[in-house]
Amino acid sequence: MPRMSEAEKRKSHKRILEKAAQLFRERGVEAPSVSDVMQAAGLTHGGFYRHFKSKDDLVVSAFRLAVDDVLADMEAAVTEEERAAARADYIDTYLSMCHVDNRGNGCPLAALAGELSRGSPDAKAEGLHAVERVSEHLREGTDAGQGxxxxxxxxxxxTLARLAEREETVQTVLDAGHTGADLIRSAWPETAKEVDAKSV
Amino acid sequence: MPRMSEAEKRKSHKRILEKAAQLFRERGVEAPSVSDVMQAAGLTHGGFYRHFKSKDDLVVSAFRLAVDDVLADMEAAVTEEERAAARADYIDTYLSMCHVDNRGNGCPLAALAGELSRGSPDAKAEGLHAVERVSEHLREGTDAGQGxxxxxxxxxxxTLARLAEREETVQTVLDAGHTGADLIRSAWPETAKEVDAKSV
DNA sequence: ACTTATAGATGATGATTGTAATCTTAAAAT
DNA sequence: ATTTTAAGATTACAATCATCATCTATAAGT
Structure with a gap:
């Protein structure tokens, strides 16, 4: 059958990355084999090294793609209103039941940060970069600490919610997270002007 | 050489569990093989199944031991003052540089929650149980949500701090966590009586 | 004292893994 | 038109793994 055109190679490359980004988030970076990923992309494992230097290279690249994907809405917002709306939507979607049991399309840090931190230096660096990108979008005018x-x-x-089996328990954890998030957002020292004014 | 006495078997069992609890927290539950754990305990892999039904059984048991270990101080406290002191100490130790680069003796949830949630039903259940135990100790008289x-x-x-390489960056993340923790502790709606009184 | 049960060592098994070599074929380059 | 390059398939390989079978020698039960 081979060989494919340049354009088809790029399509294969993209398909491999997308499937890897999903599989790794769903089952971790160890469990899915190179063969699993290639099969999910409709290929056999043989051609893998025409696209990536190693499995670790795939992990890093797929993680970056996943971050790009989840940040797309926030990065597309241009006006301050749009960014505030995208931010609010991000937080609500993040702390939702849907996110809890939809790992494959969810936050790559929630799915993989623990494993990346034990991984290669490249993997750790990519993870840290994701933290910087996401937290930068999350902060609301105050210092980086809030984000x-x-x-x-x-x-x-x-992470805690995903340990629960009963839907009721998941919701309890999510509610706690929501309350905590509101606290951090409204009462962050440098932001909460009213509180500061009162306490003076 | 074998066979050992009953007392020695119990000592072996304990040693296996302790080493497993450390290795799993350091390198995850997949990376250390049964053989690695047994070698760390000064044994060969052959005797493993005299102690545990399967590797998953070891994972669950070792995780529980790790939780027992990190909660020992808080569970030993009897008076309310002792418990408050143990709680404060737990939080400070948790959000410390030492905890960040000492995975092997650190919080088993911070090390393994992500993997457990993708693991066996038993592993998930044990993880959820740990959440209940730890958060129960952490809450300060208010509803469970605070904990x-x-x-x-x-x-x-x-988890985020462990992605950073530079000590300075780790400290930045830890500082942010500390500020957030103070917010949650002092401003949790049902606790902050003064705030409630003011707003009525 | 004698038998039995068993802790741990040794070695095997079958499955899976990441990576590399080789082959095929059609796309690029000349 | 001819040559060269390379995408992807097939097959191979060396390592690693969880688990099991077997062996040993001693502790526990009688």
Whole structure:
């Protein structure tokens, strides 16, 4: 059958990355084999090394694609209103039941941060870069700490919620996360002007 | 050489569990093989199944031991003052540089929650049980939500911090987590009586 | 004292893995 | 038109894994 045209190779490359981004988020970076990913992309494992230097290379590239994907809406927003709306939507979607049991399209940090931090230096660096990108979008005019704390709370909430089996329990965890997120967003020292004014 | 006495078997069992609890937290539950764990315990792989039904059984048991271990101080506290002190110490130790680069003795949820949630039903259940235990100790008289949100924030903070290589960056993440934790602890609706009183 | 049960060592098994070599064929380059 | 290049398929390989079978020698039960 081979060989395919240049354009078809690019399509294959994209398909491999997309399927990998989904499979890794669903089952972790160890469980899906190179063969699994290639099969999901409609190929056999033989051609893999025409596209990626190693499995670790695929992991890093697929993770980056996943981050691009989940940040697309926030990065497309241009006006301050649009960005505020996209931010609010991101947080609500993040702390939702749908996100909890839809790992394959969810936050790549919630799915893989733990594994990346034990992975290659490249993987760790890509993970840290994702933290910077996401938290930068999340902060609301104050120092970077707010974005990081908010991301940490949200990531932790979803991680804990995914341990629960009963839907009721999942919702309890999500509600706690939501309350915590509101606290961080409204009461962050440098933001909450009213609170500061009162306490002076 | 074999066979060992009953007392020695119990010692072996304990040693296997302790080493497993450390290795799994350090490198995840997949990376260390049964043979690795047994070697760390000073044994060969052959005797493993005299102690555990399967590797998954070991994972679940070792995780539970790790939770027992990190909660020991808080569970030993009897008076309310002791419990408050143990709680404060737990939070400070949790959000410390030492915890970030000492996975093997750190919070088993921060190390393994992501993997457990993709694991066997038994593993998930054990993970959820740990969430209940830890968050119960963390809450300060209010509803369970505070404990869960606080745990989520702390777990998320350490998870993100472990992606960073530079010590300075780690500290930035930890500082953000600390500020967020103070917010959740002091401003949780049902706790902050003064705030409630003011707003009525 | 004698038998039995068993902790741990040794070695095997079958499956899976990441990676590499080789082959086929059609797309690029000349 | 001819040559060269390379995408993807097939097959191979060396390593690793969880689990099991077997062996040993000693502790526990009688």
């Amino acid at each position: 990081i704390a908010l991301l940490a709370l949200m990531l932790g909430t979803v | 869960i949100a606080l745990l989520a924030l702390m777990l998320g903070t350490v």
